[in-house]
Amino acid sequence: MKPVPRFSPGFAWPEARQALGAIASGRLVRGPGPSEFARELAAYLGVRHVFLTPSARMAFWLALRATGLPPGEIIFPSLTYYAMPAAAKLAGFTPRFVDVDEHLLLDLNAVEAAINENTRAIMPVHLYGRCVDMTALAAVAARHGLPIFEDIAQALGARWGDGPVGSFGKLAIGTFGPTKNITALGGGCIVTNDDELAERLERAGQSIIPAGSLAVLRAFGFASAMALAAWPPLFRLALWPLLRLGRARGVDIITKATDDPPRDFPVDAPPAFFTGGLGHLMGRFGSASLRALDHRNARRRAGGLRLAAALEGTPGVRAPQPREGETPIFMSFPILVDDPGAFADALLARGVDTARGYMSACADLSMFGAPGDCPRSADAVARMLHLPVHPAMTDERLDGVATAVRAVAAERGGPA
Numbered sequence: 001m002k003p004v005p006r007f008s009p010g011f012a013w014p015e016a017r018q019a020l021g022a023i024a025s026g027r028l029v030r031g032p033g034p035s036e037f038a039r040e041l042a043a044y045l046g047v048r049h050v051f052l053t054p055s056a057r058m059a060f061w062l063a064l065r066a067t068g069l070p071p072g073e074i075i076f077p078s079l080t081y082y083a084m085p086a087a088a089k090l091a092g093f094t095p096r097f098v099d100v101d102e103h104l105l106l107d108l109n110a111v112e113a114a115i116n117e118n119t120r121a122i123m124p125v126h127l128y129g130r131c132v133d134m135t136a137l138a139a140v141a142a143r144h145g146l147p148i149f150e151d152i153a154q155a156l157g158a159r160w161g162d163g164p165v166g167s168f169g170k171l172a173i174g175t176f177g178p179t180k181n182i183t184a185l186g187g188g189c190i191v192t193n194d195d196e197l198a199e200r201l202e203r204a205g206q207s208i209i210p211a212g213s214l215a216v217l218r219a220f221g222f223a224s225a226m227a228l229a230a231w232p233p234l235f236r237l238a239l240w241p242l243l244r245l246g247r248a249r250g251v252d253i254i255t256k257a258t259d260d261p262p263r264d265f266p267v268d269a270p271p272a273f274f275t276g277g278l279g280h281l282m283g284r285f286g287s288a289s290l291r292a293l294d295h296r297n298a299r300r301r302a303g304g305l306r307l308a309a310a311l312e313g314t315p316g317v318r319a320p321q322p323r324e325g326e327t328p329i330f331m332s333f334p335i336l337v338d339d340p341g342a343f344a345d346a347l348l349a350r351g352v353d354t355a356r357g358y359m360s361a362c363a364d365l366s367m368f369g370a371p372g373d374c375p376r377s378a379d380a381v382a383r384m385l386h387l388p389v390h391p392a393m394t395d396e397r398l399d400g401v402a403t404a405v406r407a408v409a410a411e412r413g414g415p416a
């Protein structure tokens with residue numbers, strides 16, 4: 001099989017045309033791009049307000065402060081991106097971690113058990129483009145009178161029942177980084193139906209400074225370089241040999257270039273939180289990305305379902321199995337295997353590029369006062385490998401990936 005990269009270009013000609021048009025007109029920062037993008041995204045999600053921010057972590061910090069909730073605990077799944085509980089901590093709250101279920105999503109029984117008089121909110125994370133059971137979670141939250149804050153950073157366009165994720169809670173947080181299924185070359189958002197909260201966010205948001213022209217051009221250059229690197233001939237001739245060389249020395253060069261390792265947040269909001277907001281070019285880019293979202297998500301979904309069917313029951317490999325009620329979008333396709341580093345090396349030798357992923361078992365991070373007791377999350381982080389499932393994958397390549405995974409699993413033996 002021809003080598004398959006772990007990612008595909010995050011954008012295509014429609015987005016590039018918007019970017020080049022903005023550059024040609026000299027309107028990189030000022031212009032209606034962001035407000036129009038926010039309006040279009042609100043209409044897409046069927047919500048009243050989308051408020052754009054420089055990042056998802058800043059969005060969460062700002063939203064928490066704007067809710068006016070008294071200090072207390074916020075329930076998170078332990079398996080999540082550390083920056084979100086870190087932002088909660090920075091806003092004066094205490095992250096309370098519970099374990100994940102067999103789908104690697106918030107375990108609702110554990111949520112119920114963790115609720116106490118200090119609980120202020122619950123944050124379900126729709127991780128890897130899968131959906132938390134929002135019907136069941138809404139019932140738990142209603143029973144205890146608690147608000148839900150959804151993390152939709154990896155699931156924009158996924159649906160639980162008839163509703164898009166992001167439309168169920170008091171608010172939801174999203175991101176538009178260059179590796180996401182929807183990108184504006186950066187930035188994040190708060191989604192809400194609450195008019196009062198939206199008004200408070202508008203006031204607080206007046207201090208946000210949009211990314212300058214140079215930063216926007218740099219982000220466009222970085223995204224273009226990633227798009228080029230994922231182009232199959234270039235991947236085969238340049239990146240794949242480099243990846244293999246790196247792996248032989250125990251280094252994953254893509255992870256090394258993009259890693260954001262958990263670190264302690266400062267005790268005060270860093271001024272950087274308020275810089276890097278969306279300007280005109282970024283807004284236009286986001287709008288074009290939104291128009292392509294359903295088509296690209298459908299390709300991810302079809303690819304994920306094909307891999308799930310092909311890998312079901314493979315000894316030594318635990319693959320995602322979607323359940324009734326969810327319409328996932330497979331931002332990635334995480335499998336759990338023993339010794340994932342060696343498994344990844346064997347797959348790369350067969351032409352399948354994979355990633356270990358960047359989630360943490362947050363309950364075990366010292367910045368949150370570890371150790372916690374969330375063994376499923378710790379096990380997932382220790383054994384996870386992400387298979388390529390991006391929109392550029394053809395059926396033939398997906399089948400090639402599944403065949404390679406089954407062959408490596410058979411070579412290695414291992415538990416059923």
Ligand SMILES: Cc1ncc(COP(=O)(O)O)c(C=O)c1O
Nearest residue numbers: 055056057081151153154175188
């Ligand atoms: C699940 C999840 N939540 C939150 C974030 C944070 O996004 P940002 O980098 O915009 O702060 C990410 C980032 O990739 C993520 O994957």
